[in-house]
Amino acid sequence: MTQGKNAIITGSTSGIGLGIAEAMAAAGINVMLNGFGDAAEIEETRKKLAADHGVKVAYNGADMTKPEEIEALVAQTESDFGQVDVVVNNAGIQNVQPVEEFPVAKWDAIIAINLTSSFHTIRLTLGGMKQRGWGRVINIASAHGLVASPFKSAYVAAKHGVLGLTKTVALEAAEHGVTVNAICPGYVLTPLVQMQIPDTAKARGISEEEVIQNVMLGNQPTKQFVTTEQLGGLAVFLCGDAAASITGAALPVDGGWTAQ
Numbered sequence: 322m323t324q325g326k327n328a329i330i331t332g333s334t335s336g337i338g339l340g341i342a343e344a345m346a347a348a349g350i351n352v353m354l355n356g357f358g359d360a361a362e363i364e365e366t367r368k369k370l371a372a373d374h375g376v377k378v379a380y381n382g383a384d385m386t387k388p389e390e391i392e393a394l395v396a397q398t399e400s401d402f403g404q405v406d407v408v409v410n411n412a413g414i415q416n417v418q419p420v421e422e423f424p425v426a427k428w429d430a431i432i433a434i435n436l437t438s439s440f441h442t443i444r445l446t447l448g449g450m451k452q453r454g455w456g457r458v459i460n461i462a463s464a465h466g467l468v469a470s471p472f473k474s475a476y477v478a479a480k481h482g483v484l485g486l487t488k489t490v491a492l493e494a495a496e497h498g499v500t501v502n503a504i505c506p507g508y509v510l511t512p513l514v515q516m517q518i519p520d521t522a523k524a525r526g527i528s529e530e531e532v533i534q535n536v537m538l539g540n541q542p543t544k545q546f547v548t549t550e551q552l553g554g555l556a557v558f559l560c561g562d563a564a565a566s567i568t569g570a571a572l573p574v575d576g577g578w579t580a581q
C-alpha cells in the first residue's frame with residue numbers, strides 16, 4: 322500500500338528526517354530529500370538510499386524560510402515523481418536563551434522553519450491529495466508541542482502551533498482520504514540536541530553532563546534517548562491502511578515524558 326507512493330521529507334539530510342527517509346525508502350516510498358549540508362555527502366546519501374531500496378530518491382535544497390523555494394521544492398517533486406502523496410514536515414532549528422535576551426532574528430527564523438514552512442508545504446500539496454482521495458501529512462512536532470521547558474520560547478510556541486495546524490487541516494481533509502498527524506518526540510540524540518547542550522548548561526548554570534542526565538534524560542522516565550529508527554517506523558505506520566482512522570492526533574514518542 323505504501324509501495325510506489327511519493328514523499329517530500331523536509332530537513333532530511335540529518336537526524337530524524339534522515340531516519341524517516343531511510344524507513345520510507347525501505348517501505349518502497351520514493352523520497353524527495355531536503356535540507357542543508359555538504360553537497361557531496363548529500364549526493365552520497367541520495368544514491369545509497371536509491372540503490373539500497375530500489376526507489377527513486379531526489380534532492381532539493383529549498384531553504385524552508387523562503388516560500389518561493391518551498392514552491393520550487395513541491396514543483397520539482399511533482400515533475401520528478403508525478404505527484405506528492407506524503408509530506409513529512411520535519412525541518413527544524415532550536416535556540417536556547419531566556420525570553421528577554423532572545424534574539425528577534427532567531428525568533429523569526431524558528432517560527433518560519435518550525436511552523437510556517439509546514440503551512441506552505443500543506444497549502445501546496447493538500448489539493449492534489451484530496452483530489453486523488455489519498456494522502457498523508459506527518460508533522461514532526463515535539464514533546465515541546467505538548468509541554469514547555471524554560472528558555473525555549475520560540476521553539477515551544479512554534480511546536481504548539483504545529484499541533485493547532487495539524488488538527489485544523491485534519492478536519493479539512495478528513496472526508497478525502499487524507500490523514501494529518503503530528504509526532505511528538507522526546508529527546509533524540511541528533512546534531513540539533515547536541516548543539517543545545519552547551520547553551521542549556523549556560524542558561525541553567527549546570528554542567529553539560531548534568532544537562533544530559535538531569536534535564537534531557539531526567540524528563541524521560543525510560544532514561545533512554547528516542548531513536549530515529551523508532552520515529553521512522555511510526556511515520557511508515559502512519560502511511561499504511563491500519564492508520565487510516567488516525568487523524569488530527571498528536572502522538573508522543575517520548576519515553577513517558579508527557580505522561581508525568
Ligand code: NAD
Nearest residue numbers: 332334335336337356357384385412413463508509511513
Ligand atoms: P537536525 O539538526 O539533525 O536536522 C535538522 C534538519 O533540518 C537538517 O536536515 C537541516 O539541514 C534542516 N534544516 C534546518 N534549517 C533548514 C532550512 N532553513 N531549510 C531547510 N532545511 C533546514 O535536527 P533533528 O533533531 O533531526 O530535528 C528534526 C525535527 O525534529 C525538528 O523539527 C525538531 O524540532 C524535531 N524534534 C527533534 C527532537 C530531538 O530531540 N532531536 C525532539 C523533538 C522534535
